Amino acid sequence: MTRLHLPHPLGAAMLVLAAIGLLLPAAAHAWAPLTSCGGGNYTAWPTGNPHTTWHYSTPYPSTDLPLATVMTVLEDSFVEWGTPGCSAFTVEQGPNTTQDPMGWNSTDAVGFYENTFPASLGSGTLAVTFPSWDSGCNLYNANMVVNGYHHTWGTSGSGNDLQSVVTHEFGHWLGLDHSSYGDSTMTAYYSGGTGDRTISCDDTDAVCTLYPSGGTSCDTNDDCACGVSCQGGWCGGVVAGDDDDDDDDDDGAPGGSCAGALESQGEQEPNNSHSQGVFQSITSAGGDLTISGDIWCANNGQDWTGDVDWYVIDVPCADQVRFTADWSGLLASDIDFYVYDANNNEIVHNTEEDYWGPASAEGYGDTQLKAVVLCWSGPPVSYTFEVDWYPWGPGDFGDDDDDDDDDDDDDDGAPGDDDDDDDDDGAPADDDDGSNDDDDDDSAAPGPVADFVSDCSCSTGSSGGAPWLSLLLIPLLRRRRR
Amino acid sequence: MRLYPPSVSLIALLAVLLANTAAPRSAEATSALALSVPEMAQVSAAVVVGTIGTSRQEIHPIHARPVTATVITVDRTLAGAAPPDLEIRQWRGTLNGRTSAIPGDPSLEPGTRALFFLRNVDGQWFLTALSQSVFSLGTETDPRLHRTVDLALFVRTPDGALQRLAEPLPVPATLSAMESALRGVTLRGEETTP
Numbered sequence: 142m143t144r145l146h147l148p149h150p151l152g153a154a155m156l157v158l159a160a161i162g163l164l165l166p167a168a169a170h171a172w173a174p175l176t177s178c179g180g181g182n183y184t185a186w187p188t189g190n191p192h193t194t195w196h197y198s199t200p201y202p203s204t205d206l207p208l209a210t211v212m213t214v215l216e217d218s219f220v221e222w223g224t225p226g227c228s229a230f231t232v233e234q235g236p237n238t239t240q241d242p243m244g245w246n247s248t249d250a251v252g253f254y255e256n257t258f259p260a261s262l263g264s265g266t267l268a269v270t271f272p273s274w275d276s277g278c279n280l281y282n283a284n285m286v287v288n289g290y291h292h293t294w295g296t297s298g299s300g301n302d303l304q305s306v307v308t309h310e311f312g313h314w315l316g317l318d319h320s321s322y323g324d325s326t327m328t329a330y331y332s333g334g335t336g337d338r339t340i341s342c343d344d345t346d347a348v349c350t351l352y353p354s355g356g357t358s359c360d361t362n363d364d365c366a367c368g369v370s371c372q373g374g375w376c377g378g379v380v381a382g383d384d385d386d387d388d389d390d391d392d393g394a395p396g397g398s399c400a401g402a403l404e405s406q407g408e409q410e411p412n413n414s415h416s417q418g419v420f421q422s423i424t425s426a427g428g429d430l431t432i433s434g435d436i437w438c439a440n441n442g443q444d445w446t447g448d449v450d451w452y453v454i455d456v457p458c459a460d461q462v463r464f465t466a467d468w469s470g471l472l473a474s475d476i477d478f479y480v481y482d483a484n485n486n487e488i489v490h491n492t493e494e495d496y497w498g499p500a501s502a503e504g505y506g507d508t509q510l511k512a513v514v515l516c517w518s519g520p521p522v523s524y525t526f527e528v529d530w531y532p533w534g535p536g537d538f539g540d541d542d543d544d545d546d547d548d549d550d551d552d553d554g555a556p557g558d559d560d561d562d563d564d565d566d567g568a569p570a571d572d573d574d575g576s577n578d579d580d581d582d583d584s585a586a587p588g589p590v591a592d593f594v595s596d597c598s599c600s601t602g603s604s605g606g607a608p609w610l611s612l613l614l615i616p617l618l619r620r621r622r623r
Numbered sequence: 624m625r626l627y628p629p630s631v632s633l634i635a636l637l638a639v640l641l642a643n644t645a646a647p648r649s650a651e652a653t654s655a656l657a658l659s660v661p662e663m664a665q666v667s668a669a670v671v672v673g674t675i676g677t678s679r680q681e682i683h684p685i686h687a688r689p690v691t692a693t694v695i696t697v698d699r700t701l702a703g704a705a706p707p708d709l710e711i712r713q714w715r716g717t718l719n720g721r722t723s724a725i726p727g728d729p730s731l732e733p734g735t736r737a738l739f740f741l742r743n744v745d746g747q748w749f750l751t752a753l754s755q756s757v758f759s760l761g762t763e764t765d766p767r768l769h770r771t772v773d774l775a776l777f778v779r780t781p782d783g784a785l786q787r788l789a790e791p792l793p794v795p796a797t798l799s800a801m802e803s804a805l806r807g808v809t810l811r812g813e814e815t816t817p
Contacts, residue, residue: 245689245718246687266655273722301785306654
């Protein structure tokens with residue numbers, strides 16, 4: 142799991158609110174770090190992407206659950222801690238290991254003790270995490286052992302639900318101690334409210350303090366700090382109204398600094414092989430970018446051998462973008478995507494096994510994004526890959542002109558845009574700036590239509606493909622984790 | 624972030640300070656079954672009152688982890704049998720600049736007098752159920768027993784499913800009440816590794 146989140150204008154507002162809170166008589170959180178080194182320096186994994194990589198210990202498997210089930214549970218439990226938009230915590234599953242998950246020198250191993258369990262922990266212990274840290278409060282390693290010797294494990298409401306326990310244990314893994322907040326995953330006495338598998342607002346507060354991203358996106362109130370509600374996909378919501386410009390921030394300022402025309406290129410479909418020789422230009426839609434593709438899936442049990450779709454997307458400013466990959470309808474297909482920056486540094490990837498999306502991520506798209514979509518197994522599948530330029534609004538993929546997520550500026554929630562101006566009266570007229578063009582972007586320029594990229598450093602020859610692609614595909618081909 | 628009125632926060636702060644000075648300092652939390660006092664006694668070799676003494680560090684022979692052995696001077700045995708001095712082994716310590724503590728295993732502060740539920744396995748002593756096993760003793764003015772449980776506690780539903788414990792299990796309020804609760808309970812005694 143990897144999620145990247147971006148600062149958002151609301152993040153600044155939240156900081157202001159937090160600062161105001163500091164002036165009030167008492168501001169308290171219930172969560173606690175494993176230990177503190179003073180000065181607000183708590184035990185945490187050092188900054189990195191990922192912060193931590195965990196490894197399944199194959200000599201210590203569960204005898205109750207199939208391997209695939211265990212893997213899914215472990216990954217879902219880790220992912221839960223990266224759910225809040227304010228959390229930058231990133232974790233990744235690494236190659237399996239043969240290390241003893243109880244060993245002092247083991248490196249971030251997870252396993253089940255099925256044949257014995259240490260007397261020092263007691264038979265009532267369900268699972269235990271062994272974090273170790275240095276004098277600077279940097280977590281050095283962590284290992285986790287599930288007690289399969291005294292307890293039988295399952296995955297649902299009956300029996301011992303592994304995910305309920307493991308989600309809590311991974312809280313220790315990322316540096317948390319117990320919490321006195323009743324609904325916290327990390328509390329001793331859990332008074333309910335969010336379910337054992339999901340983190341609470343207090344847990345969100347904790348993970349976002351240890352691993353702050355500055356983001357404020359959310360799916361539920363529990364993705365926000367306690368007392369802050371999730372409104373329209375953002376903690377604290379967004380300002381009501383619409384300022385009729387070309388973004389969704391309603392701040393009265395013209396559209397975002399990335400409102401320029403898009404210049405992008407990608408593989409031309411159909412192309413269902415390794416060959417990347419055919420290019421196409423990609424036309425923007427309403428200022429944002431939506432790419433559709435079809436992909437064939439194949440692997441030989443070890444390496445990926447199938448189709449790969451790739452895109453070079455020029456970002457017309459040094460600013461942020463948000464991107465998402467979405468595929469549906471063919472749930473048996475296992476799709477991955479990777480996004481790199483102009484220097485071929487990975488921004489984000491999604492390689493969850495048997496994952497069918499949708500997947501979304503946010504990241505810095507300074508000057509250029511390079512996206513690769515590939516499929517490991519399953520039937521051919523269609524997908525969309527969307528890029529939304531900062532500043533964006535809730536649910537705004539493919540639509541940059543309003544904030545009620547339809548295609549106009551009236552914020553009434555009804556669909557419809559007459560594509561001439563901002564009044565949606567059907568008559569051709571102004572553009573709020575008198576430009577009389579046919580879009581809503583408040584500039585005198587015609588509506589955005591992308592040209593074939595002209596300043597891209599990539600080769601556009603008919604046989605060579607992008608040079609960065611061959612570099613990236615080498616690790617991709619060998620990356621598989623089965 | 625939750626904001627509390629000053630009076631509430633002050634009381635909470637005082638309570639935390641008092642708890643930290645009165646009880647053996649707790650470390651972190653892990654996941655465990657909640658055990659009642661009789662249940663905990665049934666898997667113990669002894670229930671004792673003693674004073675926490677010095678500790679030393681050793682290395683676990685199999686897992687190479689630092690182990691801390693802490694001396695307990697027993698002045699009263701409430702149930703089972705225990706020697707006047709014993710060592711409790713816990714998986715915690717510092718080795719090569721790295722510190723490790725098993726979440727939920729309490730840090731035993733020297734000089735503190737407390738009540739312990741103890742297992743004896745192959746001649747070595749361990750806390751029976753991590754932080755559930757340690758009760759700090761009250762004072763003359765407040766003779767109540769205190770326990771800081773920083774485990775994520777689970778109980779089993781009638782159909783066998785695990786469920787997080789919502790409220791603390793009732794525990795004897797005083798030492799004499801603890802003795803009464805232990806009366807008639809058969810302790811497991813010394814164990815040997817199979």
